[in-house]
Amino acid sequence: MKFVDSVEIRAIAGSGGNGAVAFLREKFVPFGGPSGGDGGKGGDVVLETDPGKSSLLDLTHEKVLRGTAGENGQGKDCYGRAGKPYVCRVPVGTQVFDALTGELVADLSRDDARFVAAAGGRGGRGNIHFATATDRAPRRAEPGQPGQERALRLELKVMADVGLLGFPNVGKSTFIRACSGARPKVADYPFTTLIPHLGVVRLDDERSFVLADIPGLIPGAADGAGLGVRFLKHVERTRALLHLVTVDPGEDRDPVADHARLMRELRRFDPALAKRPQIVAMSKGDLPDVQEAYRRVKPLFAKKKIRLRLLSAATHEGVAAVLADLAKLVEKERALQKRARPADRPSRARGPKGA
Numbered sequence: 001m002k003f004v005d006s007v008e009i010r011a012i013a014g015s016g017g018n019g020a021v022a023f024l025r026e027k028f029v030p031f032g033g034p035s036g037g038d039g040g041k042g043g044d045v046v047l048e049t050d051p052g053k054s055s056l057l058d059l060t061h062e063k064v065l066r067g068t069a070g071e072n073g074q075g076k077d078c079y080g081r082a083g084k085p086y087v088c089r090v091p092v093g094t095q096v097f098d099a100l101t102g103e104l105v106a107d108l109s110r111d112d113a114r115f116v117a118a119a120g121g122r123g124g125r126g127n128i129h130f131a132t133a134t135d136r137a138p139r140r141a142e143p144g145q146p147g148q149e150r151a152l153r154l155e156l157k158v159m160a161d162v163g164l165l166g167f168p169n170v171g172k173s174t175f176i177r178a179c180s181g182a183r184p185k186v187a188d189y190p191f192t193t194l195i196p197h198l199g200v201v202r203l204d205d206e207r208s209f210v211l212a213d214i215p216g217l218i219p220g221a222a223d224g225a226g227l228g229v230r231f232l233k234h235v236e237r238t239r240a241l242l243h244l245v246t247v248d249p250g251e252d253r254d255p256v257a258d259h260a261r262l263m264r265e266l267r268r269f270d271p272a273l274a275k276r277p278q279i280v281a282m283s284k285g286d287l288p289d290v291q292e293a294y295r296r297v298k299p300l301f302a303k304k305k306i307r308l309r310l311l312s313a314a315t316h317e318g319v320a321a322v323l324a325d326l327a328k329l330v331e332k333e334r335a336l337q338k339r340a341r342p343a344d345r346p347s348r349a350r351g352p353k354g355a
Contacts, residue, residue, distance in 0.1 A: 004057045005156040008099055011118035013147030014042030014067035014083035019124035021141045022075030034138055035077050036127040042120030042147040043067030043083030047096065047106070047154075049113045050089035054198070056156055059088070067118070067147060073126040083120055093159040093237065099151035109159065109237070117152060121145035155233070160198055160212035161330045163235030163276075165266075166244035167258055171283035171313055175244065176213045178313040179323055201323055209330045212238065236270060239333035240326060241278040247293040255282060255297050259306075277329045281309035281322055 017039025024032025045065045065088055071080030096106040096115060106115040124142030131138055164172050180199025202208040214235060235241065243262060245255035259280060266274040280301065284290045294310045301308040311318030 004055050004060055006154070007056045007059045008063070008151070008153045009059055010064045010149065010151055011045040012064060012066045012149045013045050013118035013120040014069040015146045016040065016042045016121035016123035016144030017070035017072040017080035017083075018143050019126035019129075019141035020073035020075060020078075021127045021139055023137065024076065031136075033136060034127040034131050035075050036141055037073035037075070037077050037079040038126050038129075039073045039123030039142075039144045040070030040080035040082040041123050042070045042144070043085040044116050044120045045086045045088070045118040047088050047090050047094070047108065047115045047117050049092045049094065049108045049111055051092055051111050053089060053091040054158075055091065056094070056154055059090075059154065065117070067120050069147075070120070070123050070144060072144075073123070073141070077126075077128060079126075080123060082123075085120070088117075090154065091156055093157045095155045095157060097153040097155065099153045105152075118148040118150050121147040157233050157237055158198060158212055159210070159237055160235075161209035161239050162201075162211045162326050163238035163241045164211055164213045164244065165235065165241055165262060166283075167253070167262070169248060170244045170246045170253075170258075172213050172244055174313040175283060175311075175319070176211055178316060179319055180211060201326075203323060203327055207327050207331075209327055211242075236273060238276065240329040241273075241276050242322070242326060243278060243280045244283045245280065246283045247290055255293065255308075256300050259301075277333065279309065279322060279325055279329070280306050281311050281318070283311060283313065285310040285312040285317060286315045 019039050020036035022034070022036040024035040026032060045067050065086050067086045068083040070083045073080045090108060092109065092111055092113070094108045095104060096108070096117065097104055106113075106117075108115060122145045124144045127138045127141045130140055164176060166172050176199045180201050199211045199213070200208060201211050212235060243259060245253075245258050247253050247255060263274055282290060282294050282297075285294065291310070294308070298308045309318060309322050311322055313319060
């Protein structure tokens with residue numbers, strides 16, 4: 001399935017129905033008086049999260065979302081039926097921006113999040129509301145109000161606990177295949193991964209976390225080089241990071257320099273992201289060249305107060321220990337975030353003013 005993480009849409013809510021001007025005409029009821037009912041409210045345009053969705057692909061084919069109009073009021077005090085809302089399901093982690101101002105108006109980061117993107121117009125009042133002691137037969141009613149219309153930009157940031165980072169060909173895809181059910185493409189050329197991949201890492205019946213593999217970074221990624229910030233944003237929500245470094249004689253890779261470049265790109269993109277708890281590991285640990293380089297660069301990382309791990313996704317050596325340490329970081333961050341929330345209940349995104 002094609003991965004789409006950004007799309008622009010127009011949300012057009014339904015207009016309210018018009019109020020009716022009518023008078024009661026029944027046998028044995030002389031001078032029945034006004035009986036025009038109210039118009040129905042227009043249908044809202046609503047965005048709801050769906051845990052089963054992982055892309056905004058559906059919205060590339062349907063750029064305009066419309067709620068239906070409310071029915072007009074009728075005689076005999078009959079009110080018009082409200083318009084049917086348009087409910088659009090989006091992936092968890094979708095952010096909603098005003099396309100004109102760039103303002104973030106909703107962050108749908110929970111499974112049950114709901115946001116009224118455009119509010120339906122109010123129905124007009126019928127003439128039953130305008131009868132007074134001096135005007136017992138009012139011949140006026142209100143028209144329905146138009147529905148709200150908004151230009152919005154939706155951006156998806158995947159929901160994962162751990163972000164997997166590294167330069168191209170360091171073995172990120174092989175690692176996520178080795179520890180989860182994700183099956184990204186693996187090949188011996190750069191940028192094999194072109195879209196983020198999510199994998200559930202299950203250590204036992206009680207401990208699990210979601211791991212996100214994003215396309216490989218290169219120097220200048222924060223400025224748009226390579227696949228740039230388009231995919232860096234997908235690790236903004238993570239609780240911890242796993243940096244993979246390695247040596248490759250063909251590409252003249254330097255693990256220490258690579259890690260420094262990677263941290264520089266993270267700081268340029270988002271300083272808070274660079275301060276996220278992290279683990280640094282050297283991949284492809286089954287290769288003799290990597291083992292020799294590991295012994296050489298481990299003290300250099302230690303000088304930076306970084307404990308360098310060695311792992312091999314091919315033989316699974318060292319993988320379990322790294323996953324266990326990642327699980328501890330995730331559990332610690334979950335506990336901190338839970339204590340920081342004033343109330344442990346799902347929050348719902350609010351709709352626009354007047355909704």
